[in-house]
Amino acid sequence: MTRTAVITGLGATTPIGGDVPTFWANALKGVSGAATMEHDWVEQYDLPVTFAAELAVPTAEVLSRVEAKRQDPGTQMATVAAREAWKDSGLEGAEIDHDRLAVAFGTGIGGVWTLLDGWDTLRERGPRRVLPMTVPMLMPNGAAGALSLEFGARAGARTVVSACAAGTEALETALLLIRSGQADVVLCGAAEAAVHPLPMAAFAAMQALSKRNDDPQAASRPYDVDRDGFVLGEGAGVMVVESEEHAKARGARVYAELIGAAVSSDAHHITAPEPEGLGATRALRSALRGAGVDPSQVSHVNAHATSTPKGDAPEYLALKAVLGDHLDDVLVSATKSQTGHLLGASGAIESILTVLAVHHGTAPVTINLEHQDPEIPLNVVTGEPGRLPAGDRVALNNSFGFGGHNAVAVFRGV
Known part of the structure; x- marks a missing residue:
């Protein structure tokens, strides 16, 4: 079991x-x-x-x-x-x-x-x-x-x-x-x-x-x-x-369940992400499969979203490939706009935000998004915090690194 x-x-x-x-x-x-x-x-x-x-x-x-x-x-x-x-x-x-x-x-x-x-x-x-x-x-x-x-x-x-x-x-x-x-x-x-x-x-x-x-x-x-x-x-x-x-x-208070996680590698370039997001796509699919979650259940993503010209688009392509048209209904937070990029620690602090998002039903905001790239038509949370649906809330945290490393964690609110 x-x-x-x-x-x-x-x-x-x-x-x-x-x-x-x-x-x-x-x-x-x-x-x-x-x-x-x-x-x-x-x-x-x-x-x-x-x-x-x-x-x-x-x-x-x-x-x-x-x-x-x-x-x-x-x-x-x-x-x-x-x-x-x-x-x-x-x-x-x-x-x-x-x-x-x-x-x-x-x-x-x-x-x-x-x-x-x-x-x-x-x-x-x-x-x-x-x-x-x-x-x-x-x-x-x-x-x-x-x-x-x-x-x-x-x-x-x-x-x-x-x-x-x-x-x-x-x-x-x-x-x-x-x-x-x-x-x-x-x-x-x-x-x-x-x-x-x-x-x-x-x-x-x-x-x-x-x-x-x-x-x-x-x-x-x-x-x-x-x-x-x-x-x-x-x-x-x-x-x-x-x-x-x-x-x-021990009667512990629980914030959320960690229901899935997966890693993959691009085998493409030492720094640049695979341009079609294929490695990220594999990690996303594997994480959701391991979590036993249908893509339609995802309501929130804390994205890797570093703010680099070449890095943001492949993540969108991966999310689109996995979540399909449902992606239009998913609230996306790009919190590096606030914290900067903590390199290896970015996934740790962003996962904390993801856990709190599904726990409280609230998605953090993305700042500095004034003219959204038409090639990345995500439903980004700006201005005010986003309200997640009631019930069984599922969210993803994505992290991608030099060397072609991809990691995804899946959380469910409690």
């Missing part, structure tokens, strides 16, 4: 809110987290893009100095979000079998700040000044390891590194752990801290970033004919994914 996976806890630190209640409220209002960066290195390196979507609440305001010193910024963000999710789930102080608790975490880049700061230290001050904690801080599995230590997760601490699909692919890992019976509870999410001069310069060099330096809050424009690239963001999102049986036994 296949076990049901439910979401019982949520935690996040994002550019539009340092906790889930603030994040959700601002997502409904249409708040932008993009702003001009106030770092000396922006001028030092003469960066062509001078803005990003940085954390609304710096981790230094939440963590102790000792914790911050021993963790890469990405792991710091993961820790903040995980503690909120754990407390929100009601598991804090509860008696659980730690041999049945797992971690499934994602990142796109890992500890880039630690790696590059360590390299600078080596070149400028010599090997004796390189911090002993450098390797455990920079490794991509650093966050998963830190969370497994803090919460006593002994059923595995898995790390997904699949670029911008990582956060959603981690949910697929969590679903497999619950359904297979390998774990009763999974601390699942992703974190990314890549607002650093090297990634900024590299993304700008490949023409991926918007160059609207004079108007950062209007820079992320999914589906708009004037879109010119994404806004780099940072943050973390964490969910507590639990077997329904385990959640019921």
Whole structure:
């Protein structure tokens, strides 16, 4: 018998809110987290893009100095979000079998700040000044390891590194752990801290970033004919994914069911998506099939929608291929217009918004969509939050990443 996976806890630190209640409220209002960066290195390196979507609440305001010193910024963000999710789930102080608790975490880049700061230290001050904690801080599995230590997760601490699909692919890992019976509870999410001069310069060099330096809050424009690239963001999102049986036994509050998830790969290009959206189509169909859901039951999509000229259209083609004419009735939210693109963590925070959307029956707004691309005729939520139908609400979260990675998660409201 296949076990049901439910979401019982949520935690996040994002550019539009340092906790889930603030994040959700601002997502409904249409708040932008993009702003001009106030770092000396922006001028030092003469960066062509001078803005990003940085954390609304710096981790230094939440963590102790000792914790911050021993963790890469990405792991710091993961820790903040995980503690909120754990407390929100009601598991804090509860008696659980730690041999049945797992971690499934994602990142796109890992500890880039630690790696590059360590390299600078080596070149400028010599090997004796390189911090002993450098390797455990920079490794991509650093966050998963830190969370497994803090919460006593002994059923595995898995790390997904699949670029911008990582956060959603981690949910697929969590679903497999619950359904297979390998774990009763999974601390699942992703974190990314890549607002650093090297990634900024590299993304700008490949023409991926918007160059609207004079108007950062209007820079992320999914589906708009004037879109010119994404806004780099940072943050973390964490969910507590639990077997329904385990959640019921302890009387847990349930936000939604995680009823399906799937991954696929384009095998097309290292950065560009397959232009017809064929890989995304396979992931969507597989996720819905695994969820036992007919496409006509889907009422909401939190789209990947990065605001890049070449990236937005293939997702529409995939949705159209799978949902058909029903797509006209599906409310689509493109929340990177508010948060920026958190790379590997994008699917984690967007899945939180998707869970809350089906839980509350409300879809977040998309901002900066002034002239919708006629080649992408989606039913996009703008202006005011969208109202989802009553009853059995089903929603999708899509994430696609460099390397041709595609990941889709399917949620049902409770």
